[in-house]
Amino acid sequence: MFAYISRRIGAAFIVLFGSTFILFNLEAISGDPLSDLRTSTSPTAKAQLHDLIRTLHLNVPAPARYFIWLKGVLKVFTGHIDLGTDRQSTPIPTVLGTAIPTTIRLVLAATILAIVLGIAIGIICFASFPGCQEARRLS
Secondary structure: OHHHHHHHHHHHHHHHHHHHHHHHHHHHHOOOOOHHHHOOOOOOHHHHHHHHHHHOOOOOOHHHHHHHHHHHHHHHHHOOOOOOEOOOOOEHHHHHHHHHHHHHHHHHHHHHHHHHHHHHHHHHHHHHOHHHHHHHHHO
16 A cells, blocks of 8 residues: 555656646746847846846756756745745745735635536526426426
8 A cells, every 4th residue: 555655646746847847848938038128228128137137047948947946946845945036026925925815816706606607507407408397297
């Protein structure tokens, strides 16, 4: 039993590593996060561009950046998690903290809508089912 559970946990970690690696790299090649600054005519644009390249490790290939990010995420086991920063140099946990209330509201609204629509569609389907009218006549 222990061997089975160990294999399942090992497989789960492999899938988690593979999926995060693929998603991280797909996001990295999806577009240039600095395109606004590259076309900007602001006198400070060049300095901001170099600062963001250094801060976001954009001078490092995407697969290597994944391992930099993974190293920060794995620090959760030592109590010093580092998810990085966004373009405005705001720590990601702060950004997540501001996004969580909106996410909870959206999930709650979607759940309520799904329940209401599911019950309504279920009642309509049951009422239009041919065997339903026959069952009503028999009772």
